[in-house]
Amino acid sequence: MSERKKNRNWLPRRPKAERSDTPKRGVTLAAVGRGVVIFILICIIAASIVAAVLTVYVLELINTEEVISLEDVKLSLTTIMYATDKPIVPGTPPNEDDYYELERIQNVENRIWVDYDQIPEHVVNAAIAIEDKRFREHQGVDWARTASAALNYFLPTDTLFGGSTITQQLIKNVTGDNDVSPQRKVQEIFRALNLEKAYSKEQIMETYLNTINLGNGVYGVQSAANLYFGKDVSELTVAEGAAIIAITKNPTVYNPFRYPENNRVRQGDILYFMHEQGLLDEQTYLAAYDEELAFKKEEYIARQSTTRSWFVDYVFGEVVEDLVSELGYEENYATSLLLSGGYRIYTTVDKEMQDYLEKAYTNPETFPALVGRSYPDDYPESAFVVMDLNGQLRAMVGSNRTKEGALLFNRASDAMRQPGSAIKPVATYALALEENWVHWSSVVDDNPILLDEDDPESIYPLNHYRSYLGNMLLPTAIQRSTNTIPVKLIQQITPRRSFNFMRDKLGIDTLVERRVSGGQVLSDIDLAPMALGGLTDGVHPLQLIASYQIFGNGGYYTKPYSYTHVYDNEGNLILEKRPVATRVISPETATILNQLLQTVTQPIPGATGASARLQTNYMMPVAGKTGTSDNDHDQWFIGMTPYYLAGCWLGFDIPERIVYYNYAPPIIFSRIMGPIHYDKPTAAFPIWGNVEQKTYCTETGMIATPDCPHPSAGSGWYKLTYMPPTCTLHAGTLFEEENETEEEDDGNFPFYNWYDEDND
Numbered sequence: 001m002s003e004r005k006k007n008r009n010w011l012p013r014r015p016k017a018e019r020s021d022t023p024k025r026g027v028t029l030a031a032v033g034r035g036v037v038i039f040i041l042i043c044i045i046a047a048s049i050v051a052a053v054l055t056v057y058v059l060e061l062i063n064t065e066e067v068i069s070l071e072d073v074k075l076s077l078t079t080i081m082y083a084t085d086k087p088i089v090p091g092t093p094p095n096e097d098d099y100y101e102l103e104r105i106q107n108v109e110n111r112i113w114v115d116y117d118q119i120p121e122h123v124v125n126a127a128i129a130i131e132d133k134r135f136r137e138h139q140g141v142d143w144a145r146t147a148s149a150a151l152n153y154f155l156p157t158d159t160l161f162g163g164s165t166i167t168q169q170l171i172k173n174v175t176g177d178n179d180v181s182p183q184r185k186v187q188e189i190f191r192a193l194n195l196e197k198a199y200s201k202e203q204i205m206e207t208y209l210n211t212i213n214l215g216n217g218v219y220g221v222q223s224a225a226n227l228y229f230g231k232d233v234s235e236l237t238v239a240e241g242a243a244i245i246a247i248t249k250n251p252t253v254y255n256p257f258r259y260p261e262n263n264r265v266r267q268g269d270i271l272y273f274m275h276e277q278g279l280l281d282e283q284t285y286l287a288a289y290d291e292e293l294a295f296k297k298e299e300y301i302a303r304q305s306t307t308r309s310w311f312v313d314y315v316f317g318e319v320v321e322d323l324v325s326e327l328g329y330e331e332n333y334a335t336s337l338l339l340s341g342g343y344r345i346y347t348t349v350d351k352e353m354q355d356y357l358e359k360a361y362t363n364p365e366t367f368p369a370l371v372g373r374s375y376p377d378d379y380p381e382s383a384f385v386v387m388d389l390n391g392q393l394r395a396m397v398g399s400n401r402t403k404e405g406a407l408l409f410n411r412a413s414d415a416m417r418q419p420g421s422a423i424k425p426v427a428t429y430a431l432a433l434e435e436n437w438v439h440w441s442s443v444v445d446d447n448p449i450l451l452d453e454d455d456p457e458s459i460y461p462l463n464h465y466r467s468y469l470g471n472m473l474l475p476t477a478i479q480r481s482t483n484t485i486p487v488k489l490i491q492q493i494t495p496r497r498s499f500n501f502m503r504d505k506l507g508i509d510t511l512v513e514r515r516v517s518g519g520q521v522l523s524d525i526d527l528a529p530m531a532l533g534g535l536t537d538g539v540h541p542l543q544l545i546a547s548y549q550i551f552g553n554g555g556y557y558t559k560p561y562s563y564t565h566v567y568d569n570e571g572n573l574i575l576e577k578r579p580v581a582t583r584v585i586s587p588e589t590a591t592i593l594n595q596l597l598q599t600v601t602q603p604i605p606g607a608t609g610a611s612a613r614l615q616t617n618y619m620m621p622v623a624g625k626t627g628t629s630d631n632d633h634d635q636w637f638i639g640m641t642p643y644y645l646a647g648c649w650l651g652f653d654i655p656e657r658i659v660y661y662n663y664a665p666p667i668i669f670s671r672i673m674g675p676i677h678y679d680k681p682t683a684a685f686p687i688w689g690n691v692e693q694k695t696y697c698t699e700t701g702m703i704a705t706p707d708c709p710h711p712s713a714g715s716g717w718y719k720l721t722y723m724p725p726t727c728t729l730h731a732g733t734l735f736e737e738e739n740e741t742e743e744e745d746d747g748n749f750p751f752y753n754w755y756d757e758d759n760d
């Protein structure tokens, strides 16, 4: 016997519990003194509680007659998601005939009600032993524990117990009311007292054991028994029952799939307390203690992988987020509502596209060869998102490996990665064109700046092509993803205004304004973050991709969304997306940048995105931008056709250099988006706003005259209000021309080495 007790000692055990293991009934003077102090404190606390109760009661803030109905809790209904193949018009209620069922959020798997007499007594006892040892005696509230919990609040001690009885915990679980304010606490006490008057201990325990959160999205002991042990709850052994009850204190920390060692410690504690409280005889206790548990993790993974798509996961998360932010629910409660509330959710998914994307994104042929890497063994991770041009999400994948589970880490929406030069169009060029720092054919100088004017070595920044090309026209700078030009433009725009634009207008919520870390001040309000995308934390790929919609729809930003309507089980509308399209750049800027980004995918030397053209239709215009972060840790292509906006991110979870033969993301984009466009006729992007297409002089960047050497070489888009003058270098050899507009614009027109003053 002592041998076996010693064996138990390898387990971490709370000293308090271990102490009471050995009989020690001697009462010392010190203990008496401590008892007196505690007694006095308890009196004070009790008096405070009475005072609080009276105060609140007088203020009539609490309905002391309120009885929560346990019958309602039993109604557990399946939530269903729907999809449609018809266009979704924001703001119009879904026509049910147009929708079909996309996914059932299976409450059969997540919550199965069992009656009290089907639950083994040892499971009930396990809950009582660890959560509420006076459950069978009290009237809903354990006054001694309430006082001692209040005491612990002032004199924190290591304790295994909280202040709430099982009755109080049940009230929290079914009302979702987790507020810890004194008023709510008092309300909870009244509710608990009333509940105990209206229902039997068995009814309360039955509802409790059927509604507790037991991790991995399951609620109640029956579904937990199915999930963790592949059994009916009535077949659970004492050891298994204790392992399940151990989870409820914190379904993440004590999740037996993720942290079996934590679960084991608490399970051991439960068995110990059951024995100590006379709920388990010595022999059963020791046998249960030594029993090896076999959790059914593999079966769980196999089952999950067949059911949930990345999109369904994302919708689930977005609805929970909105229930929390719009209706004020607590997150766990919102989650349980979604699992069992019988909701109807109308999603924006294109199911055919989603199915295709999930299949194509695990197909080795989608992913170009990389130096020293092969798919899938050591290939980088990747995420891909497709949306319409106004924020409606249509398909996404959070990984390029087979999905093995539900609610997994989604690299499109959850990861924070460095955008590199994919940030340039939104952070730099949008504002530079909007504010007329440049026009289409501005001559810009690809030369470094000096960070420190006295230090000729402090040249900044480097280009990825490791040289400086001198004067070039703006389209060349964008096509080649030159670094020097955006840096100079951000100097003009100022990093602060670029930062605000990204954060406030384009929904990039991961930018860091100011953070002190290890004695260093970190901030994204600087040249490198705003011009070159070297951010403190990075971006969520989905947010960066979504920000490009302004170049595809004439300048509006709509926060991306994956559902339009959520109804409860009685058909009441509880959530509705009312997408707000905010104009963030002028239609003219949108057109010019859209056309500029189309040059990135032209088959011309140095264009970084040429391979993004759709393999199925080279005539379909693609406007887009590549992006590479420092050391080739992240690679991107974000692009759009007249039909869809999509983006590809590629990188290792723990960043490592990606060495390539051919830059992969545009190729992946082409391979994925080609089939998506198979039935789409070639179309052109619209032209928004008051713009005009003109031929410009490739030497001066001004509007070409018949005298310019290669008048047909360049064709660009210009705002009518910001048109460069006709070429002054070559014009006039044939005729004289007076141009009023030219004279007027000359004052602020930075057409030639417009930044020379900064760079002398």
Ligand SMILES: [Zn+2]
Residues within 6 Å of the ligand: 697, 698, 699, 700, 704, 705, 707, 708, 709, 727, 728, 729, 730, 731
């Ligand atoms: Zn000319």
